[in-house]
Amino acid sequence: MTCTFHTALTIAGSDPSGGAGIQVDLKTFAEVGVWGMAVVTALTAQNATRVSGVWSMECHVVRNQIATLLEDITPGAVKTGMLSTAEIIHTVVQTLPETIPLIVDPVMISTSGHRLLDESAIRCMKEVLLPRATAVTPNIPEAEVLAGMRIIDDGSMIEAGMKILDLGTEAVVVKGGHGTGDESVDLLIDRNGVTRLTSPRMPYQVHGSGCCFSAAVTGFMAQGYGVAESCRLGKDIVTKAIKEAIAGSGGMRMINPGGVQ
Numbered sequence: 001m002t003c004t005f006h007t008a009l010t011i012a013g014s015d016p017s018g019g020a021g022i023q024v025d026l027k028t029f030a031e032v033g034v035w036g037m038a039v040v041t042a043l044t045a046q047n048a049t050r051v052s053g054v055w056s057m058e059c060h061v062v063r064n065q066i067a068t069l070l071e072d073i074t075p076g077a078v079k080t081g082m083l084s085t086a087e088i089i090h091t092v093v094q095t096l097p098e099t100i101p102l103i104v105d106p107v108m109i110s111t112s113g114h115r116l117l118d119e120s121a122i123r124c125m126k127e128v129l130l131p132r133a134t135a136v137t138p139n140i141p142e143a144e145v146l147a148g149m150r151i152i153d154d155g156s157m158i159e160a161g162m163k164i165l166d167l168g169t170e171a172v173v174v175k176g177g178h179g180t181g182d183e184s185v186d187l188l189i190d191r192n193g194v195t196r197l198t199s200p201r202m203p204y205q206v207h208g209s210g211c212c213f214s215a216a217v218t219g220f221m222a223q224g225y226g227v228a229e230s231c232r233l234g235k236d237i238v239t240k241a242i243k244e245a246i247a248g249s250g251g252m253r254m255i256n257p258g259g260v261q
């Protein structure tokens, strides 16, 4: 099908609370003005305070969702979020054509502390998924795992980003939201060097902010912006959605792309 509008696909897990995962990705795609599509890799039972269950899809279910969608529509860009197992990572890489830009949010552990990716899948993520990625968007704990080193300051954040770049992606954004200081500084690292993406630090943690950022970047890539520009524009979208975050019932605040009042 030839579309007159731009299309973006998320391949990720479901968060029934609407605070993370495909639910946030679809809201973010709408916020940046692209047609949002979603392939589900796992169901979770969670809210803003805890994850109580994870049920990964069988690989043929993931493969069928992607292949059937691609028969009809080629998304302008794709993001991955929670992929949960090495088998699902392999399936996604095998099923997606290499020509489609791919933004990888290397989801490992929920903000509430629950493991969302098998320990054994981390090697597969480094060896199979990242070499295929256009951009990877780790937070500090994820960057530490992918780079195999501790991050304690700007210098080690850059060093970790360089190591992740060496795994074969075109660009890395190491997100500084888990750091300290008045500003939240994300570092975009690509072949041209290091670019700082800054925003005022809000005095609270927000469930789903990583999902929102990578979805926004994907939405801008789908509209034809380059990687660096998409990351800059994506930072503005997530900053606004963090400012407008809503209080869950008892839990952490939840990201609010679209600004529901």
Ligand SMILES: Cc1ncc(CO)c(N)n1
Pocket: 012, 013, 014, 015, 020, 021, 022, 044, 081, 082, 107, 109, 110, 111, 116, 207, 208, 210, 211
């Ligand atoms: C489904 C899903 N994806 C990603 C995250 C990361 O916050 C989460 N908590 N749940």
